[in-house]
Amino acid sequence: MSQLLTYVLLGLPYGCIYALIALGLVLTYKSSRVFNLAFGAQAYVSAVVFYVAVRSGHWPIWAAGLVSIVVVGPLLGLLLDRLLFRHIRVAATVVKLGAAIGLLLGIPEITQVIVGTQPQDNPPSLFLPPSWVFKLAGTRVNGTEVSTVLAAAIVVVGLWVLFRFSTLGLEMRAVSESPRMVELVGVNSGEVSSVAWMLSSLLAGLAGVLLAPLFATLDSYNFTLLLIAAIAAAALGGLASFPWTVLGAVAIGVAQEVMTGYLPLNSVLASGLRPALPFVVLILALLFHPGLRSSQDEGDPLASCDPPPLRAVPVKAHREHLIDLSLPSLFTPLVVALAIGSCLTWVPQIWVGVITVGLTYATILLSLTVLTGMGGQISLCQATFAGIGAFAAGQLATHLGLGFIEGLAIGAVLAGVLGLLLALPALRLGGLALALGTLAFALLADNLLFPLSWVGNGQSGVYVPRPQIGPISFAGTRSFFLLVLAVLVICGVAIALLRKGTTGRFLAAMGGSEVAAGAIGINVHWAKMTAFVVSAVIAGIGGAMYGSYQGAVGADNFNTLISLLYLVLVVTFGVKTVAGAVNAGLAYAVLDHLLASAPSRFGGLAALLFGMGAVAFALHPQGLADLFTARWKDQLDRLRHPWHGRETVEVS
Amino acid sequence: MIDVGASRLSEVEKASSHGSAALCFSNVSASYGPYRALFSVSFSVPAGSVVALLGANGAGKSTVARVATGLVPVTGGHVFFHGTDITGWSAWRIARLGLVHAPEGRSVFATLTVEENLELDFVKSAGRHRADQAVERAYGFFPRLKERRRQLAGTLSGGEQRMLSLARVLSVPPKMLIVDELTFGLSPGIAAEVFSSLRALKDQGCTLLVVEQHVHQALAIAERAVVLAHGSIAYEGPISEMGDLAERLLGGKTAS
Numbered sequence: 001m002s003q004l005l006t007y008v009l010l011g012l013p014y015g016c017i018y019a020l021i022a023l024g025l026v027l028t029y030k031s032s033r034v035f036n037l038a039f040g041a042q043a044y045v046s047a048v049v050f051y052v053a054v055r056s057g058h059w060p061i062w063a064a065g066l067v068s069i070v071v072v073g074p075l076l077g078l079l080l081d082r083l084l085f086r087h088i089r090v091a092a093t094v095v096k097l098g099a100a101i102g103l104l105l106g107i108p109e110i111t112q113v114i115v116g117t118q119p120q121d122n123p124p125s126l127f128l129p130p131s132w133v134f135k136l137a138g139t140r141v142n143g144t145e146v147s148t149v150l151a152a153a154i155v156v157v158g159l160w161v162l163f164r165f166s167t168l169g170l171e172m173r174a175v176s177e178s179p180r181m182v183e184l185v186g187v188n189s190g191e192v193s194s195v196a197w198m199l200s201s202l203l204a205g206l207a208g209v210l211l212a213p214l215f216a217t218l219d220s221y222n223f224t225l226l227l228i229a230a231i232a233a234a235a236l237g238g239l240a241s242f243p244w245t246v247l248g249a250v251a252i253g254v255a256q257e258v259m260t261g262y263l264p265l266n267s268v269l270a271s272g273l274r275p276a277l278p279f280v281v282l283i284l285a286l287l288f289h290p291g292l293r294s295s296q297d298e299g300d301p302l303a304s305c306d307p308p309p310l311r312a313v314p315v316k317a318h319r320e321h322l323i324d325l326s327l328p329s330l331f332t333p334l335v336v337a338l339a340i341g342s343c344l345t346w347v348p349q350i351w352v353g354v355i356t357v358g359l360t361y362a363t364i365l366l367s368l369t370v371l372t373g374m375g376g377q378i379s380l381c382q383a384t385f386a387g388i389g390a391f392a393a394g395q396l397a398t399h400l401g402l403g404f405i406e407g408l409a410i411g412a413v414l415a416g417v418l419g420l421l422l423a424l425p426a427l428r429l430g431g432l433a434l435a436l437g438t439l440a441f442a443l444l445a446d447n448l449l450f451p452l453s454w455v456g457n458g459q460s461g462v463y464v465p466r467p468q469i470g471p472i473s474f475a476g477t478r479s480f481f482l483l484v485l486a487v488l489v490i491c492g493v494a495i496a497l498l499r500k501g502t503t504g505r506f507l508a509a510m511g512g513s514e515v516a517a518g519a520i521g522i523n524v525h526w527a528k529m530t531a532f533v534v535s536a537v538i539a540g541i542g543g544a545m546y547g548s549y550q551g552a553v554g555a556d557n558f559n560t561l562i563s564l565l566y567l568v569l570v571v572t573f574g575v576k577t578v579a580g581a582v583n584a585g586l587a588y589a590v591l592d593h594l595l596a597s598a599p600s601r602f603g604g605l606a607a608l609l610f611g612m613g614a615v616a617f618a619l620h621p622q623g624l625a626d627l628f629t630a631r632w633k634d635q636l637d638r639l640r641h642p643w644h645g646r647e648t649v650e651v652s
Numbered sequence: 653m654i655d656v657g658a659s660r661l662s663e664v665e666k667a668s669s670h671g672s673a674a675l676c677f678s679n680v681s682a683s684y685g686p687y688r689a690l691f692s693v694s695f696s697v698p699a700g701s702v703v704a705l706l707g708a709n710g711a712g713k714s715t716v717a718r719v720a721t722g723l724v725p726v727t728g729g730h731v732f733f734h735g736t737d738i739t740g741w742s743a744w745r746i747a748r749l750g751l752v753h754a755p756e757g758r759s760v761f762a763t764l765t766v767e768e769n770l771e772l773d774f775v776k777s778a779g780r781h782r783a784d785q786a787v788e789r790a791y792g793f794f795p796r797l798k799e800r801r802r803q804l805a806g807t808l809s810g811g812e813q814r815m816l817s818l819a820r821v822l823s824v825p826p827k828m829l830i831v832d833e834l835t836f837g838l839s840p841g842i843a844a845e846v847f848s849s850l851r852a853l854k855d856q857g858c859t860l861l862v863v864e865q866h867v868h869q870a871l872a873i874a875e876r877a878v879v880l881a882h883g884s885i886a887y888e889g890p891i892s893e894m895g896d897l898a899e900r901l902l903g904g905k906t907a908s
């Protein structure tokens with residue numbers, strides 16, 4: 001019994017820190033309809049500021065705490081609100097998530113560019129030092145733990161008072177329902193939601209500074225995990241209820257420690273399940289929490305004051321060009337042919353390699369074109385599917401001596417099966433819930449599946465051979481380039497055909513409104529499952545090609561951060577078109593190659609740039625590339641028909 | 653372009669300097685993104701009067717109301733409230749001037765209780781310490797609301813929600829009130845009650861702009877009418893001079 005109490009006491013501080021971030025998530029979700037995945041990164045920023053101020057600047061603890069938590073935290077929140085999130089309140093979920101993920105990836109990189117990448121060991125604690133130890137019910141408790149729990153308790157009580165008794169709290173609750181209607185009673189809703197952002201960012205900063213001393217070094221990855229646990233807690237609270245969110249967070253923190261105590265040491269369960277617990281909780285909460293599945297959103301009664309949303313891509317592009325390369329139609333094939341010819345002849349091998357990698361990325365990204373672009377479903381686990389394809393091809397070749405092509409086929413089928421398995425629970429979810437569910441799935445795979453020696457073999461990785469079809473070997477750089485290109489074209493054409501066929505129409509209808517699609521007799525489940533399976537298969541194929549190019553791949557090549565990066569990439573370049581995926585893949589590969597030789601603090605600059613790209617996209621949801629070509633086409637049209645297209649459409 | 657705007661402006665200034673107009677639209681155009689809904693609309697609502705805003709479905713009545721209170725941006729022209737140019741002001745600033753808008757459809761906060769809905773209103777319009785008095789006064793108009801003070805407003809019936817909207821304005825009368833189809837979906841008895849509340853407001857000196865489908869009742873309390881057709885003004889003037897336009901509207905509306 002007293003042993004159980006020990007674990008409970010150990011888990012409590014973690015639970016409290018999760019609760020802080022989770023409260024921030026719920027607060028901003030309610031007040032601005034944005035699920036801010038960047039809170040983990042914001043917590044990291046505050047922790048780094050605190051560390052640098054104390055360790056390098058030799059500031060007193062209280063001053064460092066004040067600056068990092070009360071100044072930097074809310075300021076960051078205010079900036080994000082003013083510059084970004086308030087402008088995308090009514091945008092599509094994929095836009096909002098893309099922006100938040102862009103920040104999640106970008107903010108730690110910016111921080112590293114500024115403070116450098118040297119390890120930040122032994123983070124200081126905010127209140128009582130860990131050396132201050134006393135006994136509680138026979139258990140040793142140290143100062144850091146006590147201060148963490150106390151700080152969290154004060155915050156929770158403060159928030160409760162704020163929401164229950166203050167005018168500001170009342171206004172915040174009203175804003176979460178309808179910011180416009182609040183304005184009608186004379187309240188500046190922009191200011192109220194800014195306060196909500198500052199408050200939740202302050203909570204994130206506090207969580208970051210409190211969390212830091214619980215680990216040996218400051219590592220942004222720990223903050224991402226913190227975020228996931230907080231997401232799980234927020235899901236337990238239905239993204240709405242503060243008390244349930246806090247309870248959920250504490251329960252997760254405690255359960256983790258209790259599991260560590262009682263599970264057999266050194267077993268897969270102990271090493272894999274403990275960190276994976278929040279993901280499991282998240283999946284279960286998403287599946288079974290009634291409030292999450294059917295969005296209990298009351299809806300803004302004044303939503304009809306907004307003009308209809310911009311279409312992401314001109315309708316013409318769908319109809320007229322199956323594979324719209326977004327450039328004038330005669331010009332494009334010529335350029336592409338020239339580029340391919342050059343790659344096969346004079347372009348240096350190293351650049352052919354870069355382009356080949358880009359094309360394998362493009363193949364993987366096409367899987368999002370199907371799922372997100374056509375079906376409107378957001379997946380944050382495409383790298384997992386890609387990993388399945390790559391690992392299957394590698395393992396089958398290594399252990400059974402199968403050829404690469406056979407391995408690739410089997411890998412693709414396996415990915416497809418996994419996609420189907422994932423689609424079954426996903427049928428009940430949509431929008432944000434689906435995105436979070438796939439995120440949890442990807443994290444589960446990272447922790448439980450990929451470390452297994454017969455799957456991803458952890459850090460050691462798996463060898464993937466180059467293909468050999470009959471007598472023809474594709475081991476050479478240029479011949480392999482050609483094969484990758486062929487695979488990409490096949491996948492692209494398959495998608496184009498799918499889009500043209502009945503399933504594509506169903507998917508398009510579903511992307512518009514699932515309920516409406518169901519109401520006119522479209523089998524939504526069938527369409528969704530098709531989209532998931534096709535998408536998983538394509539990702540598997542792309543992953544296998546990527547693995548074959550690299551020669552050896554490990555769990556790190558296909559982890560969750562890579563999945564997030566994929567979404568950001570494809571969102572930036574246009575999620576609706578094949579061309580968007582191709583451009584995104586090529587751009588990332590080229591940039592990554594160029595930055596490989598840069599100093600280490602700039603190593604993550606590619607992720608940073610694309611993260612910011614996604615943010616920019618969120619403000620121009622037509623897709624940046626599509627936006628520019630659309631403008632260009634518009635200009636051209638005007639030159640050709642000066643009397644057309646000037647007047648705005650009149651509705652009477 | 654600028655010249656025309658300036659000359660109109662001076663006209664309007666002349667009109668409003670007489671202190672006669674509470675609300676004045678001067679060549680106002682508005683659109684929802686690319687869709688234009690109002691085309692150079694001009695009319696004025698004399699202070700202390702009741703004006704009925706009429707027109708077919710989709711004519712732009714709600715858009716006029718939204719433009720007046722800053723919910724939909726003005727793309728051309730000017731809006732004046734008691735002589736102040738409120739063009740481009742955000743909705744909360746306009747509301748603080750005393751121009752209140754009860755929008756079409758649900759106009760209460762469904763996730764707040766009845767009492768919280770009232771408090772939210774009065775904290776800004778009457779100040780914190782007088783808010784409680786105002787809430788009590790609101791209950792005086794509709795005792796049924798007091799019975800349901802702890803209930804979420806979203807669970808009230810349509811008629812009770814309308815009472816709640818009315819209770820807020822009756823308790824602390826604004827300078828001007830715009831009601832958009834306040835009687836939509838109400839039984840004739842309750843609708844009559846709503847109209848008598850509006851009349852009571854008028855007697856307290858509140859200017860009213862009434863958007864209504866119950867044309868005959870609206871015309872019964874109004875002195876003037878503004879008729880919209882396809883986003884433009886078809887008639888503006890006293891009801892007595894409307895002639896057969898009123899008959900046509902009455903006939904058309906009551907038949908449907």
Ligand SMILES: Nc1ncnc2c1ncn2[C@@H]1O[C@H](COP(=O)(O)OP(=O)(O)OP(=O)(O)O)[C@@H](O)[C@H]1O
Binds near residue numbers: 308684709714715
């Ligand atoms: N959010 C919107 N986006 C695009 N167009 C809109 C939007 N809201 C209204 N419109 C259009 O603006 C025009 C005027 O609409 P409005 O709601 O003002 O009409 P109304 O006179 O109030 O009609 P009703 O009697 O049906 O309430 C209509 O043609 C309508 O289609």
Ligand SMILES: [Mg+2]
Binds near residue numbers: 714715756
């Ligand atoms: Mg209307």
